[in-house]
Amino acid sequence: xxxxxxxxxxxxxxxxxxxxxxxxxxxxxxxxxxxxxxxxxxxxxxxxxxxxxxxxxxxxxxxxxxxxxxxxxxxxxxxxxxxxxxxxxxxxxxxxxxxxxxxxxxxxxxxxxxxxxxxxxxxxxxxxxxxxxxxxxxxxxxxxxxxxxxxxxxxxxxxxxxxxxxxxxxxxxxxxxxxxxxxxxxxxxxxxxxxxxxxxxxxxxxxxxxxxxxxxxxxxxxx
Numbered sequence: 459x460x461x462x463x464x465x466x467x468x469x470x471x472x473x474x475x476x477x478x479x480x481x482x483x484x485x486x487x488x489x490x491x492x493x494x495x496x497x498x499x500x501x502x503x504x505x506x507x508x509x510x511x512x513x514x515x516x517x518x519x520x521x522x523x524x525x526x527x528x529x530x531x532x533x534x535x536x537x538x539x540x541x542x543x544x545x546x547x548x549x550x551x552x553x554x555x556x557x558x559x560x561x562x563x564x565x566x567x568x569x570x571x572x573x574x575x576x577x578x579x580x581x582x583x584x585x586x587x588x589x590x591x592x593x594x595x596x597x598x599x600x601x602x603x604x605x606x607x608x609x610x611x612x613x614x615x616x617x618x619x620x621x622x623x624x625x626x627x628x629x630x631x632x633x634x635x636x637x638x639x640x641x642x643x644x645x646x647x648x649x650x651x652x653x654x655x656x657x658x659x660x661x662x663x664x665x666x667x668x669x670x671x672x673x674x675x676x677x678x679x680x681x
Contacts, residue, residue, distance in 0.1 A: 575601045582607075585616040585630065585650045592651065596658045598668060606668035609675055610657070618650040631657025 576582070578600065579590035589610070590603045598606075613632040614620035621628045621636070628636025629646065630653045639646035639656040646652045658668075665671040665681070675681040 574604075576603060579603070585618065585654075588650060589616070589630070589654045592654050593658060593668070596655075596662065598658075598662075602668045605672040606661075609668060609672045609681065612675065613681075616650075618648055618653055629653040629657075631660065633657070633660070 576590070579587055579594065582590050586607060589606065590600075593603055593606055594600065610616055610630050613627075614630050616630055618630055620630070620632065622632065622634075625634050626636060627634040629639060630650055631639075633639045633646075633653070633656060636647065639653055642656040642659075643649060643652035646656065661668055661671045661681075665674060671681045
């Protein structure tokens with residue numbers, strides 16, 4: 459009995475040891491498999507990181523484009539503002555020039571002669587000297603004679619015989635028709651004094667002063 463029991467005992471121990479070894483090997487194998495990296499998980503992690511990097515890159519690209527578009531829009535607005543300012547400045551200069559020209563024209567109209575004023579009629583000779591003296595006698599100031607001189611120099615060159623065949627104008631003042639001057643004297647065809655007196659009366663009655671008559675002549679070509 460003791461010998462048989464010993465055999466069973468030995469076999470039991472062997473089975474226990476074998477079972478323990480198998481179990482230990484199983485657990486060891488499972489632990490090794492657990493600690494070994496999973497290739498699928500590694501690939502999934504890499505894909506996820508690539509996706510994150512791509513999205514970040516796209517976000518940065520969008521931000522860069524937005525900044526560039528804002529800069530371009532700001533530059534466009536700056537150009538438009540500069541062009542508007544340039545046009546406004548040009549319009550202001552043009553308006554100032556027009557206003558200056560208008561003032562100068564008005565000044566010329568008020569003072570059509572801005573040249574030197576003779577001190578006396580002694581500065582002239584011939585019919586011009588006579589005309590200056592008669593003008594003073596008619597009540598005009600010496601400052602009016604330069605205008606009268608220009609006016610009648612243009613009309614007749616102070617020639618009492620000057621005659622326009624087409625219009626019938628005659629004499630120093632180019633009265634039209636010439637026989638109008640007969641109200642001053644019958645010698646109206648050749649006498650410069652008669653012609654000048656009539657001309658001064660005509661100017662005074664129609665224009666007021668020789669300078670106003672000269673201004674009208676400049677603007678229209680006649681007086």
